[in-house]
Amino acid sequence: MSEHRSKARHRRAGKLLAAGLPLTLTTASLVVYGAAFGGAAPHQASAATTAAAPAWATATADGFASVDALGQKGTYGGRDGRTVTVRTQADLEKYATAAEPYVIVVAGTITMNPVGKEIKVASDKTIVGAGTSGHIVGGGFFLGQGVHNVIIRNLTIRDSYQGIWNDKDHDFDAVQMDGAHHVWIDHNDLRHMADGLIDVRKDSTYVTVSWNKLSDNNKTFGIGWTENVTTDLTVHHNWFRETEQRNPSTDNVAHAHLYNNFLEDAPGTDIASSYGNYSRGGTRMVLENSYFQGMKNPVIKDATATIVQRGNVFSGTSGRNESGGTAFDPKTYYAYTLDKAADVPSLLRSGAGPRPSIGTTGAAASTGAATTLTVAKDGTGQYRTVQAAVNAVPANNPARVVISIKPGTYRETVKVPSNKPHVTFQGTGGSRKDTVIVYDNAAGTRKPDGSGTYGTSGSATVAVEADDFQARNLTVSNDFDEGANQSLSGHQAVALRTAADKVFLDGVIVEGDQDTLLLDTAAKDRLGRVYVTGSYIVGNVDFVFGRATAVIDRSVITLKKRWNGTSAGYITAPSTAADRKGFLIANSAIGGDVSDRTFHLGRPWHAGGDASLDPQTTVRDTTLSAAIRTAPWTDMSGFSWKDDRFAEYRNTGPGAGSASGDRPHLTDAQAADQEIADWLAGWTPTAS
Incomplete structure (x- = not known):
């Protein structure tokens, strides 16, 4: 079909940032699990052993993919079947094309042979990356006529590009569907493909595309390729970055609901946008609370198409920005909640793409079951202070201990000593601001026993000296008042000090003034790796x-x-x-x-x-x-x-x-x- 396009350009080559590395967790209330995949053969779990399956294995779609229609009650993928783990193309094809339902966990990088191979997925499948390790390189997936109830989630699908910017000879897509229905594409990293990242074609319908990062591509996301006005789809919370066209292009779409997407054209790169959201033919589009940064022709429509815009933000955009006609009310089909458009860039930078918590199972499979200790100021937990819970962790504990901290302000200092590894601090509130650990020591603060001052490292509100520590969904703060203590020598006031290896801070706030976050090692000759994601650091x-x-x-x-x-x-x-x-x-x-x-x-x-x-x-x-x-x-x-x-x-x-x-x-x-x-x-x- 004819597309509004700019002049073709050469593609850049080179390795992309952080291929296969973690992105983020943003929904702290999700059940999370570690990863313990071993061996070369696919791991199979019987239905009897998956009664307590993790949340990601039984997740269901939202948006139009959640609507009961065409004999299908929403989209839930392979949740009624066995869970299998695959590491090879042969095993992936075996289970993806099978007649029975499967949850297929991709644990590693699978390079397609031949290049451009698109595996023909059968109905009732969930294909999910194991944390951030699931990569499909040089190929993708095809969902043909009548295929339904498919979830493609938490994968990185990349690099089928064949050297031609506007490639008409290599139809190598990440995900293509021709006549499929009830499909959910969620939390994927899709990039650098020879043709489309997502193609929803030939009356495919009841599709939801959510929380994906789509980048480094030309013909990014096309919908239509038919004269019938039948497709219903929802596109929300996706980050389009450095994509030239079809962001998406919707051709004869009966109901296109686009909301809370972030379209970004960064200056000074080899890729320049030619247009953003496009409503064509008989399409009726509702476009809400999205953020357009630097895009050329951010919103365009044909004379016969309609677009209703509400609450969108346009920053540094140019060219066509169009709306007109009447569309539909999405809430007559499903419930949804809008995020503020101004929050969308930071929300998607931290939340789009694969997440470490999805597709991972058996956190304590090799070390025994995880233990949970609860902390609550009001006495409804096992402990009233965080330090008391830490004290209860056995020395040299072999398995994960989750210290579940209920909302409240805990004014205390906390130390996780080096002989207590595998500890997680988990705030249980709806926001990371609900659970706060705070104190106000500074480097020059005198110790109560008169033995001197704390010094910079000793001023920390929370000190982590144990390896494999994790924290999420909480705030660690040092609220030392510099203005009121000008006579004090030593205003360095640490909120969080880490002196350990494999420290994972996910969805936290660390706030202070001077010397807020001290990222240290246990000794000069010791390695101390720290990964901070989806977080706020203030100072x-x-x-x-x-x-x-x-x-x-x-x-x-x-x-x-x-x-x-x-x-x-x-x-x-x-x-x-x-x-x-x-x-x-x-x-x-x-x-x-x-x-x-x-x-x-x-x-x-x-x-x-x-x-x-x-x-x-x-x-x-x-x-x-x-x-x-x-x-x-x-x-x-x-x-x-x-x-x-x-x-x-x-x-x-x-x-x-x-x-x-x-x-x-x-x-x-x-x-x-x-x-x-x-x-x-x-x-x-x-x-x-």
Whole structure:
């Protein structure tokens, strides 16, 4: 079919960011599990053993895919069948094409042979990636006439691109459906394919596409290819980034409900949008609370099509932005809740794409069942304080212990000692703000026993010294009042200190002023890897600092004014060993209510004057507000930042700038060696 398009361009080559690495968790109330896949053969679980199946294995679709029609009661995939785990193309094909229902867990990377292979999926299937490990490379899935009740979820499907930008000879899609119905495509990372990322064709209907990241592609998402006006579909909470056209294009769609999507065309890249949402032919579209950033022709329609727009945000867009006619009321078909359009970019940067909690099972399969300890201030739990629950964890515990913390403000200091690994702090409120652990010690605060002051590291509200620690859905804060304590020497006040390996902070808030988040290691010769995702970090001076190897991914770094109302500060102060990775900030947003050009991205902390250190911070693929200085790095304590490792790559926003002697940028080749996988060095953080 004829499409509104721009001039074809060559595609860029090269490795994409963080292929196969974790994205995020945003819904803290989800049941989460760890991963324990072993062996080469597919693992099969009988129906009898899946009575207590994890939430992802029995999940059902929302939107139009949830509507009872055509003899199908909603979309629930293979939940009534066995769960199998596959690692090869042969096994994936075996179960995906079978007549009986299956939940098929893809645990690893499967490279399609031949390139462009699209596995013909049969009805009643759930195909789900195991955490963030499930990759389909060089091919995808095909759902033919009459195929129904299919869920494709939590996968990365990528790289069938054959070298031609507008490729008409290689119809290699990530997901194509011709005449299918009741299909749910959710939380996938779809990118760099030879043709479409998603093609909903030939009267396919009752389709929901939600929480996906679609990127690095030309003909991204097409719907239609028929004269019949029959298709009903919902497209919500998807992040379209660096996609030229069909975002989506809806051709003769009876009911197209698009809401809370984020369409982003980043400046200075090889891909430029030609249009965003397109309503064609007899389509009736309702477009609500979506966010369009930098898009050309963000919303367009044919003379015969209709678009009703409500609550959308357009930032830096140009060209056609059209609406007109009447459409329909989606709430007559299903219930839904809109997020605020202004929140959509940060929500989708942190929440779109594969999640570590989906597709993983058996957290304690090799170590015994996990234990849960409950904490509640009002006495309705086993313990009234978080520290009391930590104290109850056995020394050298072999299995996961979840400390479930009910909503409330817990004014205490907490320490997880090194002999208590595998501990999870889990806030149980509806928001990470509902459960708060807070105290107000500072470096110069006198200890109650008169033995001196706490010092910077000792000031931490929460100190984690045990490996394999996790925290989610809560706030850790240090509310030391600098203004009221000007006579005190030592205003560093740590909210959270980690001195351990494999620390996973997911969906948390860490807030303070100076020295908020101390990412340390147990000793100079010990590795300390930290992965922070879907979180908020708040502070003003050196508020992310230490010698750990740490990734801050899909998070928001909030800049805060000083106690006296002035704006000046430093985000990172790494103290990295010469043979280690330091701090990586990726896919995030940096900003706050501070003055323009007042904050540095970082400075080198040579702790104790140690000249052998080689501090490192890389900030990449991140949105920088105007608060960031045009020369974003600076010296510290007589050490020049230029002698250490500080760089940017592909940042955007008013605080971004071109490469210069004061602002080094990585080359594409250098950036390929500075991705999340390089930092985590074989560790895949998995929620448990």
